[in-house]
Amino acid sequence: MRLISLRYDGQLHRVWQRMEPGSLPGSYRIPAGAAVQERDGTTWSSDYPVVALFWPKVFYQVFVLLKPDVTDYYANVITPAIFGSDLVVFIDLDLDVRIENDAVSLVDVDEFTRRSHLYPQSWRNEAVAAAKQLVAMAKRGIGPFRPALAAALRAEFVHESSSSSRTVVS
Template sequence: MGPDVRVVYRKFDESLHWHSWLEFLGEDEYGVWLGGRVGAVSQRGEGLKLTAEEAHVQLFPRDKWFTAIFNDAPRMTEIYCDITTPVEFSEDRVTMIDLDLDVIKRRDGTVLVDDEDEFAEHQVKYGYPADIIKQAQASCDWLVQAVANDEPFTTVYKTYLDMVR
């Protein structure tokens, strides 16, 4: 991958969800790591633009049903995992379908699942196939435990975060 990578999250109907440009930091056994420095811009669809107030890194695993964002302090959300289809990689782009469910770890250690209502609603609206629903829920259930106890969610990400601070 090149020095800058386009990140594109889409919804199941292929509509643009979130997108940004991030810096390639490296790849390890957990996946591809990209970073955003303070001031990095992300955009929701064609509308809302957000400017990062803290550095952050994103993990794009190969053949997994999630992506993860690791935020620098003092942001209250330390880790934010989107349940997605497996990431599609090209030389300068990562693309995935956001499947609504999110696993969040707060800086105080609290772990919660968000957007379960949106996941249920979109199963009907977009007609999610049964295998997609099953994979998304299994990934969500696994992440609830993993973000609190397992790598790369405990220390590995900090090396990458140091690179963009």
């Protein structure tokens, strides 16, 4: 499966080349080292596994960054995702919320300010509301930022990784 991020004008923004559905509805596992291609053709990858969380009709998505010693988060304010059989597509609305070492910050406000006049008014309203909601949830450690959810996702990824790397001897 692939995860495709578009810009407001339909142009490609970023493509995660490999992900698999997780056990929770709307969750997708992205293994460490999975290629992410930028619009300009450059690629990068994370050194750790990531779980992408989506909800229908919601103007945000959350990446749970399963780093070796800590769980951090990166949340994108987006249009509601469209789910296909082998891909998930969304329009990135620039605003992001980063949670690193329990510090919550709203980022890319300058990008949103620069481009938001090109968005429909309803997107602008939803984007601002989604950013506020994400910051509030992150600061309180609720919703997708619950420590218990992160622990469950980490356990699922570790279990899946160890299951797929086992060698069967007959």
